Amino acid sequence: MNFELSRKNKEISPSLTLAITAKAKKMKADGIDVVSFGAGEPDFNTPEHIRAAAIDTMAKGLTGYTAASGLPNLKMAICDKLKNDNNLDYSSENIVVSNGAKHSLFNALQAICNPGDEVIISVPYWVSYPELVKLADAKPVFVETSEEEGFKYTKESLLRVINKNTKAIILNSPNNPTGTVYTENELKEIAEIAVKHNIFIISDEIYEKLIYDGKHKSIASLGDDIKKLTIVINGMSKAYAMTGWRIGYLAADKEIISIINNIQSHATSNPNTIAQYASIAALKGDQKPIYKMIEAFVERRNYMVEKINSIDGLSCRMPEGAFYVMVNISKIIGKTFNGFTINSSMDFAEYLLENVNVAVIPGIAFGADNYIRLSYATSLENIQEGLKRIEKAIQ
Numbered sequence: 001m002n003f004e005l006s007r008k009n010k011e012i013s014p015s016l017t018l019a020i021t022a023k024a025k026k027m028k029a030d031g032i033d034v035v036s037f038g039a040g041e042p043d044f045n046t047p048e049h050i051r052a053a054a055i056d057t058m059a060k061g062l063t064g065y066t067a068a069s070g071l072p073n074l075k076m077a078i079c080d081k082l083k084n085d086n087n088l089d090y091s092s093e094n095i096v097v098s099n100g101a102k103h104s105l106f107n108a109l110q111a112i113c114n115p116g117d118e119v120i121i122s123v124p125y126w127v128s129y130p131e132l133v134k135l136a137d138a139k140p141v142f143v144e145t146s147e148e149e150g151f152k153y154t155k156e157s158l159l160r161v162i163n164k165n166t167k168a169i170i171l172n173s174p175n176n177p178t179g180t181v182y183t184e185n186e187l188k189e190i191a192e193i194a195v196k197h198n199i200f201i202i203s204d205e206i207y208e209k210l211i212y213d214g215k216h217k218s219i220a221s222l223g224d225d226i227k228k229l230t231i232v233i234n235g236m237s238k239a240y241a242m243t244g245w246r247i248g249y250l251a252a253d254k255e256i257i258s259i260i261n262n263i264q265s266h267a268t269s270n271p272n273t274i275a276q277y278a279s280i281a282a283l284k285g286d287q288k289p290i291y292k293m294i295e296a297f298v299e300r301r302n303y304m305v306e307k308i309n310s311i312d313g314l315s316c317r318m319p320e321g322a323f324y325v326m327v328n329i330s331k332i333i334g335k336t337f338n339g340f341t342i343n344s345s346m347d348f349a350e351y352l353l354e355n356v357n358v359a360v361i362p363g364i365a366f367g368a369d370n371y372i373r374l375s376y377a378t379s380l381e382n383i384q385e386g387l388k389r390i391e392k393a394i395q
Contacts, residue, residue: 012131016365020349024359035386036359037374040176041243042323044296046278047289050240053281057274064273068265069257070097070249071276077283078249085208086218088232090251096260097279099271101206101235101248102128108202108231108250109136109168111259117167119202122153124326124366126176126204138167142367147317147328151178155189162193168200171219174207177366177373178326179319181211187219191226201230206248207322209239209290212298214320220251228253236275238322239290240282245275297323300376300383307387308374313394323377326363330370337394345369356389 021038028034045051057063069075075092082088098104105128113119113136121129123142130140141161145151158169171190173182182190194201201219208216220230235248250260270276301318304325308316313331332342340351345362349372352358363371376383 008134008137012134015127017127017361020353020359020361024353027353027357032357034353034357034359035378035382035389037376037378037383037386038359038361039375039377041377042238042241042293043377043379044241044289044293046241046245047282047286049285050242050278050282053285054274054278057277062273062277066270066273066276068269069261070095070271071273071280074276074280074283077280078251081283082232082251086216086232087221088218088227088251093254094251094257095249096252096257096264097247097249097271097276098264099248099268100246101204101233101237102132103246103268103271104233104235104248104250105129105132105202105204106135107260107263108233108252108256109133109138110263111256112136112200112231113138113167116165118161118163118165119167120158120161120169122151122170122172124151124177124363124368124371125170126172127365129170129172130367139165141166147326150317151175151180151326152182152186153190155193158190158193162197162199166197166199168202169194170202170204172204174211174216174319174321176207176322177324177361177363178317179322179324181214181216181320182219183214184217184222187217188222191219191222194229195225199229201226202233203230204233206233206235207238208234210294210297210323211321212294212301212319216321231256236279236282240279241289241293242275242279242282245272245278247271247275247279296380297376300378300380301325303380304374304376304383304387307384311387311391311394314390323375325374325376326366326368326371327360327374328370329363329372332394333370335394345372348372352390352393356393358386358389358393360390 024036075095115137117138119133133140231252236242349362361373
């Protein structure tokens with residue numbers, strides 16, 4: 001082509017997690033026995049009563065447009081959920097329903113960022129955070145966290161990077177990829193910093209229901225000052241096994257919501273109407289399927305952590321939430337197995353996929369090259385077989 005395409009968008013990196021998952025799926029389709037630890041979604045079907053609500057919606061012919069920001073009844077159900085679960089008082093005017101939590105994050109950053117603004121992101125990070133910040137013409141600023149400190153921001157690490165250009169801190173608890181959950185005291189420290197320096201908090205709480213130790217606390221619930229600065233992000237995907245339904249939502253100050261409403265009205269209009277009605281059924285209906293899912297995740301998590309820590313050269317910490325384990329492979333880096341030298345997490349991921357048909361996500365996708373991420377959103381049998389293959393591959 002003899003014309004220039006978008007410089008900004010040419011700089012956006014593809015998602016490594018989606019790329020590796022797609023490669024593993026293709027190998028499976030070709031008849032290869034692949035064990036994949038790449039899944040970023042529950043391996044459970046959407047609960048029956050939610051599916052039934054979608055079918056009923058279609059039968060009634062409720063398939064047209066809704067308000068761009070979402071159905072009023074769904075917004076009310078979200079307000080009730082935020083009040084009951086998180087002790088947060090919002091009205092429908094504070095809510096925008098979007099095409100998944102990722103879309104909500106996109107909208108939030110578009111609404112608050114200007115060129116030259118900086119957004120703080122902890123490392124390891126979810127793969128899309130830096131790219132979403134860049135799409136908003138802002139600059140991602142990375143804060144390294146340590147495994148020893150639970151992969152969390154500290155007061156000192158935040159204060160080191162805050163300056164006059166700092167617009168927001170992205171907070172993800174429970175965290176993808178580490179499974180870290182922030183305590184109330186840790187959230188209070190972050191809230192004090194944000195209020196003092198007048199910095200937004202983008203609080204990604206999509207894994208809120210998937211906590212195994214302790215209880216989720218939303219930073220927005222710690223007082224009026226921090227609530228005004230917080231954009232709460234959540235959605236239906238993880239808790240209700242509704243990944244493909246694409247319903248996310250955010251809650252924020254009305255001034256921010258007004259901008260997001262305008263953005264979404266031009267970018268996408270309303271999120272899927274049928275999925276919105278199904279989401280009302282999810283939020284207001286039987287919550288027992290979540291507890292059954294958590295029981296399965298706890299069993300898998302405990303087995304995975306114990307097994308990984310028994311394998312020579314590998315180690316991990318016990319995640320408190322989500323469904324991922326960050327495996328420390330620093331003792332593997334530099335070693336050679338079957339003529340294949342491991343110089344990076346990408347090398348290790350390629351070695352496992354090509355030699356023992358196991359798909360993992362390299363830590364470099366999350367900014368942490370000494371790690372790989374394993375998902376336990378797969379059956380216990382798959383976990384057992386996959387870890388057996390990994391152990392064999394590095395013996």
